[in-house]
Amino acid sequence: MTTDIIVDCILGALVLAIAYWVTIARESFAAAVGFVAYGLLLTLVWVRLGAIDVALMEGAIGSGLTGALLLRASSRLRAKEQSAAAEQSGVILRATVALVSMIGAAMLATAVLYLPDPAPTLAPEAAANASATGMANPVTNVLMAFRAMDTMLEKVVLLVALAGVWSLARDWLWGGRPGPRYRADPKAPLTLLAQMLPPLGIVVGIYMLWEGADAPGGAFQGGTIIAAMWLLAMIAGLTDAPPISNRSVRLALIAGPLLFLVVGFGGLWLGEAFLAYPVAYAKPLLLAIEFAMTLTVAVTLGLLIAGPAEREGAP
């Protein structure tokens, strides 16, 4: 028991220290690398809290994909970083920012400290009603059934984010291919990596999706791994990013939310409410949505990292 507490204390101190270091780091590249390490430590924190589903998400999205986005942004900003760092904001502005941050932190701390004990929770009800969907993982049940509306809107938010990234393209490149075309070097280690890993990674991604019904995992984690494999093949130059005007790409992007909406309105028509699944078909319906969601997540995240169109691409 005491060793557990010691490990937790060390972990907590490390998270705080690296968070502080990321905040004060002078170079954005160093800060981005620190952020990835911070995400990996947070993953360990979630594992220690027993929230394996969240830990998988933190590792895949918080640390992996966000880290990749930040590293790419920092390498683009490198040329202008010197001049930007030279600009010093005024004392009043800095004092105001510090004050607002402290008030925000104090409010958060008060809210956490004054939570009723025991904290209000719906966990027992979620666990008690697990049989309604035929899935044993309570997290998947909450995400896909009890709070399905939130999950659907979350995917729509992702699509909006992707539209935001796309809109950064120059007008005449709209509909073109994102990012530079990476040239494949058959003798490079990256090529070997991009040839050997994706077969394994795709299997692991689908396995995570499938296991998500009864164990930690699910559409988002599986889709992220598949997206990473796709990006690996793109960066090694083994495949080119598709033009963003490509019709099958667009279809894959909306597959998850679309199926969610169709099933949702079906529930309105056949059952009691929007997104109410008929109990007899709950599990197959949920699995179908999860498969479509995995496809959507993989394509959306891959294209988010690939970035806005930078080359003209024949559609």
Added chain:
Amino acid sequence: MMSIADIFTVIAVSAGAFFFMAGSVGLLRFPDTLTRLHALTKADNLGLGLVVLGLMARAGGLLAALKLASVWLLVLFTGAAVSQLIARAARDGDQNDD
């Protein structure tokens, strides 16, 4: 009373932790990119290998032990490829500096 499997686990995981520590010290103390990579890959290959070996003795069954082993093999593979990439980048960077 500790069983032989427990003693084996303690020894193997401790040895793995030693290699991780040695690798970290090397990463901090060694003078240039290539020697630092050398230190880092020792931690990945030997350190993680020993930790996995130690944990395999405690794994629930053959399948769990195989999963642990495949984690080590994957890290070996990606570690080797990534250190090649870093070494190439370091070499090319040096040439550009000259």
